Amino acid sequence: MSEANWTTSITKTAAGELRVRGYEITAMIRQLTFAQTVFLILKGELPSAAEARMMEGMLVSSIDHGITPPSNLAARTVMSGGNSLNAAVAAGVLTIGDSHGGAIEQCAKILQEAVAQGEDAPTLVTRFKAAGKRIPGYGHRIHARDPRSSALFTLADECGFTGPHIRLAAALMEELERGGTHKLPLNVDGAIAAIISEMGFDWRLGKGFFLIARVPGLVAHVFEEWTTQKPMRKLGPLGGEYAGPADRELPLV
Ligand SMILES: CC(C)(COP(=O)(O)OP(=O)(O)OC[C@H]1O[C@@H](n2cnc3c(N)ncnc32)[C@H](O)[C@@H]1OP(=O)(O)O)[C@@H](O)C(=O)NCCC(=O)NCCS
Incomplete structure (x- = not known):
């Protein structure tokens, strides 16, 4: 044995x-x-050649998003505190969750289950609205239309991957925005969720795709912080407003 x-x-x-x-x-x-x-x-x-090309596009799409996302802010802040490159990159990785990058996981789960059960976009949106829940993979703080999503869907089409998950993802965006005042674009996480679903990946790999793509970006930011900035520079919320109790004295004992 x-x-x-x-x-x-x-x-x-x-x-x-x-x-x-x-x-x-x-x-x-x-x-x-x-x-x-x-x-x-x-x-x-x-x-296959098409799968390899699609994979390449997805990894490129999420390599970086400037200094705005929590991951780069955390990574650069930890580096500024006088830590090693690996500690700073790890700090950035730890911020990746359901709302940042990790929306791929839950969006792919929703798309895969809905396609398997034949649930359409209006029914799904109604179900989420009734539960007071957001649909992961939609909305963006900066982009009214996420340029990465349309570029990825064009590539998916060229590679022959357009199918029920991608069609549902596109229909969900229209449905979410119908009659509303907010732009709720399919973001890059949502686009990747739809594409990996077409490619037969398990939704539980969703966050993994983002991690694999984003770590080079984090390394570049940490290296830039290390080599061009002084440690402990003014990084924090400088205009941060205090909203706690008024000044007061400890009771006499
Ligand atoms: C990414 C996100 C945090 C951006 O948020 P934001 O632009 O600051 O928008 P807000 O949180 O102010 O929400 C604005 C409105 O849109 C709605 N909304 C935002 N994202 C939504 C979603 N994914 N599904 C349904 N409704 C959504 C909110 O409920 C809110 O509606 P209300 O004003 O009627 O209450 C947000 O869209 C979200 O949580 N998306 C899901 C997670 C996700 O995909 N993350 C990956 C980002 S790349």
Whole structure:
């Protein structure tokens, strides 16, 4: 009986040899792009040409969003406090959640379940509104229309991935905005959620796609902070207003 208490189907490791999903890393180094390799490690099989192109586009789309998102603010703040690059990048990664980047996960779950159950956009929007819930993957603080989403859907169309999840994602945006005053664009998380659903990925990988794409951006921001800014510079909410109790004295004891 084997004494191994862990098994993995991802990578085989032996002295002088590494095989990812069965393929030799030395051959992969010569023949595969990073996007193809990410697809292989997540899905277990090599991508087709269309899958590889789509993967590439999704990873590029989320590489950075300037200094506005919580992840870059956190990463640069931690670097400014005098920490290492890895600690600062990790701080940025920790901000990624259901409202920042991580909306891919819940949006893909909703789209996959709705398509499987034949639920249409009006029914879904009515259900969420009645529960007082937002639909992840819609809305943006800055963009009235997220340019990344339309570019990704155009690429998805060229790659032959337009299907029920993408159609539902587009219909949901129209439905959400119908009769309302707010622009609720399909954001990049929502677009990626629809596309990975068309490509047959499990929704539980959703946050992983964003993490894989965004870490290079975080590294660039942390490096810029490290090399161009003085530590402990004025980074915080400088105009922050105090809204606590009025000045008061401790009771005499
Ligand atoms: C991204 C987000 C935080 C941006 O918020 P914002 O532009 O500051 O908008 P607000 O939070 O002020 O909301 C404005 C209105 O739109 C509604 N709204 C915003 N996002 C919504 C969504 N995804 N689904 C349904 N309604 C939404 C709000 O309920 C609010 O309506 P009300 O004024 O009638 O109460 C927000 O749209 C959201 O929570 N989206 C879901 C999470 C998500 O996709 N995150 C990834 C962002 S890239």
